Amino acid sequence: MIRVRFAPSPTGFVHVGNARTALFNFFHVRGKKGVCVLRIEDTDVERSKKEYEENLLTDLKWLGIEWDEGPDVGGDFGPYRQSERGEFYKQAVQRLIEKDNAYYCFCSREELEKEKQDLIGLDNPAGYTHRCRNLDMEKSRLRVSQGEEAAVRFKVPKNRQVSFRDMVRGDVSFETNLLNDPVIMRSSGIPAYNFSVVIDDISMKIDLVIRGEDHLSNTARQVLIYEALEQTPPEFAHLSMVMGADNAKLSKRHGSTSLAQFREQGYLPAALLNYLSLLGWSPGDDKQVLTKEELIKSFNLNKVSKSAAIFDYQKLKWINREHIRLLEDSTLGEIFSPFLEEAGFAFERNPEILTWIGKTAKVMSNYHYLLTEIAEAFKSLTKVDFSPDIIKGLRDSGTSRKVISRLFAGISRLDSPVAFSRIVEITQKIRQKTGIKGKELYHPIRLALTGKESGIELSDFIPMIEEGSILKISPPVINMKSRLEIHDH
């Protein structure tokens, strides 16, 4: 059974790029009935925060990613936080030191920094002379036992190549002489990334590492560590990066980047999931709108593209609309309710109301892409502003006055809600009796009803307000009659 892992750092909000990596892991493993591990890489004590970890879990769950082992669900290979796995790293470090694959480094950060500056431009690609590499181990041990601060570096073997097969990129190889000896254990006793991943992936029996391309170069060092530990490295699949419109790594200045932001703006998780999966992967056919189940079914690592992809907010919006339309009215009503409440509406969440809300939201999705925008648009149902110009314009026009007063008279006799078929009858009658038709007929009705020159199709809008007006929603939906009253003098 194949085991993959997603290993985020709890150092902030979940970035869509990382979410995409998680998604590809998830899709790959679900299609194969494998196991997905969530591991928290919190070795950066400065930046890691517990609350970020909590957000991380909720955000990933919101998106629809599921894992079989992790800090919240447990598993046989825990603990699943690196901060709780200190013993694993300490033991491995000792093994490497004993095997002469690692050594203590007593250089201070200042010394290292200075050395780096001095070596710029010189023929030393590693940027570090590895002064401590040949220190006598007995003496080093003594210094450490006397309390001297020391980091542990991995001894990169010289004059050879490291290579590995990447499922996305093919064979990749590096010259070891170009690699410096990486710190694997900081002087604080906390392991460094390139080391902790290897140790954890070994002990968690990970056999496929799907991660971002930013880790590609570091993989060389990691493979060397696997070798030193006499372990077979896992397979690798390095995903290309997600970029902003200016072709730089996607960041805040390009717009929203965190799952939380997309959620708050009113993107459906299914839509974001769908869009993210299409960034750097394609199902092979021309389908663009896919559900999670379809994605799991058709996902294939072989179809992942090698080149970086620019995040297209416009297409995401379009996909969001498509997913809104995929939902049942009542389901959409359910999902959409929090956004309506956030916009100041109060109502009971009963099936009748939720269905009306969903139906209405779906119509409004023709005009807006996001649930927040749609919630905002709902305000036009409970509030109308007629500018003095509109009112005057309707009164000054003979035809407009005729249309409105007849329409008002027509519906005044009827009980709420007025069926749309009745409205059609009334307008037909007005046309027959007055000869007013087309734009002359419908435009005044629109203006009198909404106060606006353009907007939702009347055949959608009228049923919407009539049906909504009898529902217990606060503020209440204003029906036709109340809207027309204002103009009927």
Next chain:
RNA sequence: GGCCCUAUCGUCUAGGGGUUAGGACAGGUGAUUCUCAGUCAUCAGACCGGGGUUCGAUUCCCCGUAGGGCUACCA
């Protein structure tokens, strides 16, 4: 600077030694006769450059160029 990765319409991509290089988003036009939107129809739009290999390269190879990544006691 060094090393690694990448390169098809504006964007996401399909394709692959001989194709009218396909689709989607965005854009243009037309239809739907209340408008905007939506919908439908339709148009425009791409193989980074130079060398090879080959009867033939967008496709394979090399070089260049451009972009990205790594080169941390960040991940």
